[in-house]
Amino acid sequence: MGRFPLFARDARAATIDPTGTNQIGLSERKVVSVAVAAAVDALQRSLIGSGTGVGLRGGTFQTSDYVNYALSNCAFTQDVAVSGTIIWPFDFSVTADLTVSGTGTVGGTLHIAGFWQGPGPVGMFRVSGLLGGKKVAVLVPEG
16 A cells, blocks of 8 residues: 655655766655656546546646646645646656646656556656756656
8 A cells, every 4th residue: 555645744755866966855855756656646547537637635637648648736745736747658658747836845847757557577767857956866666
């Protein structure tokens, strides 16, 4: 069973990517984890619904083709929301470009790359971008 923290501060922090240059601290690494969780939540909800719906704690997502997703203020926690796009083609790869906002973060942009719902062992989403003007280079489990 997954974790469903009410606030980003209660989430598990993303792991620093040793192959990148990470400048964000623990609190923003937790923000990255809930941002990724909001994106994955939209993908999961689209599979059990019509492709259009709401995030766990607000916001909306929409897809007309189950490949291209648009997120608008999707929230996995009460204090962090993401907006942007996700591409999930039939090879199970995931690419997302998200804007992060809310009272639980300094805000910024994230690029997420990895795989979801594919066969084999669970890997890591590689997350890069800027939060509060600081470079992001972290890993978040795909499962």
